[in-house]
Amino acid sequence: MTAAAVHAEGVTKRFGPTLALDGVRLTVEAGESHALVGRNGAGKSTLVSVLTGLHRPDAGRVTFNGEPAPAFGDTAAWQTKIACVYQKSMVVPDLTVAENLFLNRYSLNSSDGGRVIRWRALRTRARELLAEYGVEVDPAARAKDLSVEQRQFVEIARALSFGARLIVLDEPTAQLDAAGIDRLFARLRELQAQGVAFLFISHHLQEVYDLCSTVTVYRDARHVLTAPVAGLPKGDLVAAMTGETGETGSGAARRRPPGALTPTGEPVLRTEGLALHGGFAPVDLAVRPGEVLGLAGATASGNTALGEALVGLRKPTAGTITVRGRTVRPGSVPDALAAGIGYVPEDRHRQGLVLGRSVAENATLTVADQLGPWGTVLPSRTRRFANRMIAALDIKTSGPDQPVSGLSGGNQQKVVIARALARDPSALVAIRPTAGVDVKSKEALLGVVRAVADGGSAAVIVSDELDDLRVCDRVLAFFHGQIIAEFGSGWTDRELVAAMEGLT
Missing domain, CATH: 3.40.50.300 (P-loop containing nucleotide triphosphate hydrolases)
Incomplete structure (x- = not known):
């Protein structure tokens, strides 16, 4: 054998x-x-x-x-x-196919000890290699093309x-x-x-x-x-x-066709015919006061792209986004912020924090216009504002002047949420809000999202983590750029995972 x-x-x-x-x-x-x-x-x-x-x-x-x-x-x-x-x-995008195939091996089988790169021979070897495995690509083409x-x-x-x-x-x-x-x-x-x-x-x-x-x-x-x-x-x-072998919790969720659920109240956040690059189907969403909506999906399912479009990081190819009836300019982060959309990014280190700055500076980045007259920023007002956020979110820190890099992962994420909530947003969009934090911090962070909705705003959680989605009133499952299922709050792990994995 x-x-x-x-x-x-x-x-x-x-x-x-x-x-x-x-x-x-x-x-x-x-x-x-x-x-x-x-x-x-x-x-x-x-x-x-x-x-x-x-x-x-x-x-x-x-x-x-x-x-x-x-x-x-x-x-x-x-x-x-x-x-x-x-x-x-x-x-390597700027190298040719042949150069990528033999990267660091350009002088392979060279008779001169590898001192000279024979480009014609390199392309010939590349063409033979590609033909051997049935790959129809021009060896001279740039990889980026x-x-x-x-x-x-x-x-x-x-x-x-x-x-x-x-x-x-x-x-x-x-x-x-x-x-x-x-x-x-x-x-x-x-x-x-x-x-x-x-x-x-x-x-x-x-x-x-x-x-x-x-x-x-x-x-x-x-x-x-x-x-x-x-x-x-x-x-x-x-x-x-x-790990589920049968029905759990309060019973299996009944799958509903998209749009079948109608919570009461005029929508706070709405999309109509929102379409994105990459073949995603147009999306109609309506998130009402007091509601937490989950956008569930695995890698490249479209849920993250939709979340980023809501906050202005991606420009839709068609459709509209409105917050309390105000139309948000497509692809504009400042306009989304001004319209009342708060944002918790997926990667707090790359997108959410200035690690060399203090807790106060990070928490007040979105409200600099409120921290002093005529465009100035008063340190005393910055610290007062930050202290209110530290108390409200129970951020474990030595004080507002502590560098945010010295906090634990969970407390760093609370600072990111503090910044998102600083302008008292009408809608909060959080992409994988508990990534890389411990269980206790997860509960606290999701509790904050829930509290935002309970205060009369709308919240959207974009995630493939089941624990993130349990706090949601509704969950939409995305697969290959389309909403393929909608669940109420009683879903089971098996049903939601099956939907996210395309097993409908």
């Missing part, structure tokens, strides 16, 4: 007090497409880091084709075993040129349309016939059934299930991912 392309057994990995992998296992056979699925935090990314040599496991063993994994740090040896094609392309699909094929061809016969595909369809997905899958099947194995990671479970023969499920850093895809009911797969 042919040895497995990769076999991992008893793999454990800790990062400080966090147990990221707890004795997990995985076997991918030669020529197989094997899916690895699980909710966020299940351990998928950590396992990929171990399998590709980026992290050394604390325990366990990994073999490739029956041989022990290369020594940790031996990059060249790892490249001959496995490669990963990430959702974000790793090609290729489609997403073509860049993926170039990365796969590059990995195979090192001798690797195991490719990890991390959310490979996130930026592809239906036709592109079909072409990608057709090419992957051709490569499987040549003995290439694929470890397929995707939030879109229907694609697991379309492409893969075997699926492995991780949950909470542990191995839960490995089974043939053909004999595994979709409901059982979702149950393995969520």
Whole structure:
């Protein structure tokens, strides 16, 4: 029998007090497409880091084709075993296809010791390599001019040129349309016939059934299930991912067609025919006073893009956004702010905070016009304003002058929310508001969002985290740019995850 392309057994990995992998296992056979699925935090990314040599496991063993994994740090040896094609392309955009294929290997097989790069020969080798794997791309084309699909094929061809016969595909369809997905899958099947194995990671479970023969499920850093895809009911797969084996809570949520729910009150936040680049279907939303609306969806589902459009970070191609009847200028953050939209960004470090500044300065960024006469900012007024926010949100800090970089993750996020609430917004849009904070901080942060709505405003939570969505009165599930299901507050994990993964 042919040895497995990769076999991992008893793999454990800790990062400080966090147990990221707890004795997990995985076997991918030669020529197989094997899916690895699980909710966020299940351990998928950590396992990929171990399998590709980026992290050394604390325990366990990994073999490739029956041989022990290369020594940790031996990059060249790892490249001959496995490669990963990430959702974000790793090609160098301003280099040609040929230059990307042989990056750092331009003088491969050169007779002069590698002192001169023979560009014609390089392009010839690139053309031969692409033809060998059926990739129809001009070797002289700039990588930035290729489609997403073509860049993926170039990365796969590059990995195979090192001798690797195991490719990890991390959310490979996130930026592809239906036709592109079909072409990608057709090419992957051709490569499987040549003995290439694929470890397929995707939030879109229907694609697991379309492409893969075997699926492995991780949950909470542990191995839960490995089974043939053909004999595994979709409901059982979702149950393995969520840990729910039946109806939970107050009973199963009844799925309603979009638009069927009609909370009372004139909408605070409304969109009509809102369309975005990328093939997203036009969206009509109405969020009423006292309501928290959840926009649920996995990577590239469209929920984050919609949230960013609401706050002016993306310019819609069509449609309108109104707040209490006032039309918001498309793609304008200042106008969205002036209209009464508060924003909690997904990444507090890159988008939400000025880490070198104080708590007071960060909390008052949106109200600088209120901190002094004639455009001035009075430190005393800034501190008073910040102290009110510190008390209202229970921010654990030594005082308003403390650098925000010295706070815990949960308290940093409270400062971001303080800034969003500083202008007393009519609508609050929060994108993954509890990312990277502990359980107690999550409860406090979601409590603030709930309190905003209870005070008569509207709130929108954009997230794929189930705990974030439990505070919502309604949840809309997005998949490939469309709203495919709507839930009331009694949904179960199984139903919502199935909708987000496209298993409707």
